[in-house]
Amino acid sequence: xxxxxxxKRVLQSGAFAVTxxxxxxxxxxxxxxxxxxxxxxxxxxxxxxxxxxxAVVRMSSFASCVILKDMGIDPxxxxxxxxxxxxxxxxxxxxxxxxxxxxxxxxSGDHQRFGDHKGAKNVFDxxxxxxxxxxxxxxxxxxxxxxEEVKGRPDIFxxxxxxxxxxxxxxxxxxxxxxxxxxxxxxxxxxxFNIEKFERWMxxxxxxxxxxxxxxxxxxxxxxxxxxxxxxxxxxxxMDVPDKLIDRLRGTPKEKAxxxxxxxxxxxxxxxxxxxxxxxxHIMAIGWEEIIPEIVxxxxxxxxx
Amino acid sequence: MIxxxxxPFDEIMSMLAPYRDILxxxxxxxxxxxxxxxxxxxxxxxxxxxxxxxKDRISxxxxxxxxxRQCDIEYLEELKDTIGGYxxxxxxxxxxxxxxxxxxxxxxxxxxxxxxxxxxxxxxxxLWTERCQxxxxxxxxxxxxxCPVTRCAKSIFNGPCGGSSEGxxxxxxxxxxxxxLIIERYKKKxxxxxxxEIVSPKDWSTARxxxxxxxxxxxxxx
Ligand code: SF4
Ligand code: SF4
Numbered sequence: 001x002x003x004x005x006x007x008k009r010v011l012q013s014g015a016f017a018v019t020x021x022x023x024x025x026x027x028x029x030x031x032x033x034x035x036x037x038x039x040x041x042x043x044x045x046x047x048x049x050x051x052x053x054x055a056v057v058r059m060s061s062f063a064s065c066v067i068l069k070d071m072g073i074d075p076x077x078x079x080x081x082x083x084x085x086x087x088x089x090x091x092x093x094x095x096x097x098x099x100x101x102x103x104x105x106x107x108s109g110d111h112q113r114f115g116d117h118k119g120a121k122n123v124f125d126x127x128x129x130x131x132x133x134x135x136x137x138x139x140x141x142x143x144x145x146x147x148e149e150v151k152g153r154p155d156i157f158x159x160x161x162x163x164x165x166x167x168x169x170x171x172x173x174x175x176x177x178x179x180x181x182x183x184x185x186x187x188x189x190x191x192x193f194n195i196e197k198f199e200r201w202m203x204x205x206x207x208x209x210x211x212x213x214x215x216x217x218x219x220x221x222x223x224x225x226x227x228x229x230x231x232x233x234x235x236x237x238x239m240d241v242p243d244k245l246i247d248r249l250r251g252t253p254k255e256k257a258x259x260x261x262x263x264x265x266x267x268x269x270x271x272x273x274x275x276x277x278x279x280x281x282h283i284m285a286i287g288w289e290e291i292i293p294e295i296v297x298x299x300x301x302x303x304x305x
Numbered sequence: 306m307i308x309x310x311x312x313p314f315d316e317i318m319s320m321l322a323p324y325r326d327i328l329x330x331x332x333x334x335x336x337x338x339x340x341x342x343x344x345x346x347x348x349x350x351x352x353x354x355x356x357x358x359x360k361d362r363i364s365x366x367x368x369x370x371x372x373x374r375q376c377d378i379e380y381l382e383e384l385k386d387t388i389g390g391y392x393x394x395x396x397x398x399x400x401x402x403x404x405x406x407x408x409x410x411x412x413x414x415x416x417x418x419x420x421x422x423x424x425x426x427x428x429x430x431x432l433w434t435e436r437c438q439x440x441x442x443x444x445x446x447x448x449x450x451x452c453p454v455t456r457c458a459k460s461i462f463n464g465p466c467g468g469s470s471e472g473x474x475x476x477x478x479x480x481x482x483x484x485x486l487i488i489e490r491y492k493k494k495x496x497x498x499x500x501x502e503i504v505s506p507k508d509w510s511t512a513r514x515x516x517x518x519x520x521x522x523x524x525x526x527x
Contacts, residue, residue, distance in 0.1 A: 082459070086506060108466045111458050113476045122459070126506045129463035133503065145506055163467030168488055171465075174501065178463060182503055190467060237468035237475035 005102030006074035007046035008157045010280075011186060011215045015305040016273060017280025019076065019188065019217060020044040020292050022068075024059035033059070033067045036289045043293045045304055046074040048105060048188070048282070052083065055115025062092060065101050076159060077101050080109025085125040086134070086145050093135055097154030105159035105188065106131040110237075129182050132160055136183030160184035160214075164201035165194060165240035173204035180213040187214045188282040191221035191232075194240045195271055202275050211277030218272045221284045222291055223261040226250045262295060269299040306335040306426075307399045308433045309342065309419040311350070317395065318357060320416050324392035325364065327354070329418070330384075330406070331371030332398035339433055341419050342397030344371040350397070350418065375402025381409045388413050441511025441518065447499070449490035454507075456483035462504040 010017045020040050025032035033049075040047055047068055051061040065075035077096055079089065096104065108128045112120045126134065126145075135158050137143050142150045160179040164172050176187060192198045198218070205211050223229045226249040233241035245264065252260040272278050281301075283292050296302050321327055329351045337343030351369045358365040368391065373380040375398035384406075388394065393414045396403045400421040407415040423435040438455045444462075445452060454460045458476045464484030468475025474482045491497050509515065 108459050108461060110468070111476050113458075124460045125509065127459070127461040127463050128466075129503060130506045134506070161467065166465070166467045166469050167471055167482075168465075168469075168485060171488055171500065174497075175463075175465075178501060178503060238470055 005046070005157055007076065007103055007186070010045045010305055013305060016301065017046075017215070017217060018044045018296055018301050018304065019046045019048060019280065019282045020289070021048045021050060021282065021284040021286075022064070022289060023050050023053060023286065024061065024064040026056070026058050028059065030067050033064050034071065037068055037071050037073055039290050040292055041071065041073060042304065043296045043302060044283070045280075046076050046103060048076040048078055051078040051080045051107070051109070052115075053078075054110045055082065055112040055117065055120070057116060062096060062101075065096070066099050069100050074103065075101055076103040076105050078105045078107060079131065080107045081124055081126055081128060081131055082109030082112065082122050085123050089126070089131065090134065090138065090144055093138060093154050093156065094150075094152075097156055102155065103157045103159060103186075104135060105161065106135070106184070107161050114237075128160065129179060132158055132179055132184050133182040140183075157185055158183055159186045159188060161188050161190070163190035163238045164192075164198050165190055166238040169197075169201075170204075172201055173208055173210065176205060176214065177208045177210045180210050184214055186217060186279075188217045189219040190238060191219045191284055192268060192272070193221075193223075193232075193245055194242050195268060197240060198272075199275060202277055206277050215279040216277055217280040217282045218275075218278050219282045219284060220265055220268060220272075220295075221286065222258075222265040222288060222295060223249060224288055225254070225257045225261075258291075262291065262298065265295050266298045269295075269301075306338055306424070307401075307421060308339050308423050308425045308435075309336050309399050309421045311341050311346070311397075311419055312417065314353060314357075317350075317418060318354070321354065321393065321395065324414070326366045326368075326390070326392045328368045328370060328388070328391045328394045329354070330375070330394050330396045330398070331369075332375045332396075332402050333371055333373045334376075336398055336402075336419065337371075338427070342399075344369075347371050347397060350395075375406050378405070378409065381406060384410070439512070440507075440509070441515075442508065444507075447504070448487050449494070449496075451483055451487050451490070453483055453487070456481070456486075462507060 022036050049061040049064040052058055061077050065077045068075040106128045112122055134145050135156055138150050139153050139156055142153050162176045229241050229246045229249055232239045269281055285292055329347050331342050331344050331347035347369050351367045354367050388410050393416055395416050395418045396406055397418040403415055403417045424437045425433050425435040428434050435455055440454050458474050465482055469482040469485055472485045474480040491500050
């Protein structure tokens, strides 16, 4: 096996990890990725690339991850079950590992109803849990889903997501336990705006002992404006934006809103640091990646280990 | 049963445009129950076509008939002396009926008058919803009688996904989340331990993915 990825190294060292999300461009220009990555380099331990998020066509996560890798960034390749069957998925896992991608994040994927190709046929051959198990078995057992032998096992740090704000709430910790049992090693959560609810979820997670099996990385999204907060609340499935947060932004003069958004973010990070079982933060600054260094510095998380 | 929707009238009219003598042929089974292709709907559609053609000054003969089942060779036989006399047959049966009619009478042009949509139930008068996709290997005993293949928008076997909110599916607020329903039933029956079992990938070869399916029972063949 080759050297481990940076994300795994940081998590195993016990340091508080910082990861960020990078949405790839809706075109073929690799510089669009490089520009975003340059901003993030040195401020985060790894960078996720989304896989046609909200079912809108973008540059592939796989290709974008290779670009990041070439820049010396540890990429997290997101992989959804919407667009590929088990043949394509396993083939991409092998290819990713061959090109030095060390982390794969397994998701179901947003339904194509949200995207720009509503008439597309979806796949959903396997689900996200089965995908986790599939990669683990390829790596640890050297077996494909068919039972056939993998010659040259992929070396992958397996990630999953969980949304503590989706329903039914009481099964959300159990579902993470299921993912841990399937082989997930780290978990990046949905953006946290309702921190009280997140704390309740973490309590349940700890109750099941799952935090000892999976490194939980808490999702953060800086809110740039009250409009963005309202949009997230109304239009993004499974997003919980409390009214008091919206009121706080509304009470701020428009030009000061981004600043306030950053303050909220940093306060949230401070609180997250104190929650037992939270191993890091994952910053999803949708369309606002340039703010990430400032957030990392303000939160006292710079320099990176 | 099989649920269908009447095709838009203008689409039907443009399909029929090249033909003068037309038979509108209904089916007495599913499409009658879901009020789209029974004798009543045949009569309505036939008169709509006649009216439009009269208005457009197009000379035309529109005939009506409804048979017991268009998906059964036995019932197709009763058409054998008459069906050759039309320029086209507009079938209001489901896609199975349309095809089977055309297979039995290869010289006859059969056109679809309905869009076949799904296998489902009549929830109440005027509301039909999908229940089964005929995956060929039923798992309802493991999912408390709620089909994850059909009723979960992502056919997830270890649900629910992160989009489930207040019992509703992420795709729209009118669609119940199948996994929410399944979990409610697990809880009610004290069977949550079943939820913790990881369900392995499904073998889809018994479903459509395995190619066209056939069921043969030699003991029934004559
Ligand atoms: S599991 Fe398969 S056979 Fe059973 S209801 Fe669902 S689609 Fe139909
Ligand atoms: S919300 Fe529920 S029904 Fe909809 S895709 Fe997710 S698990 Fe399936």
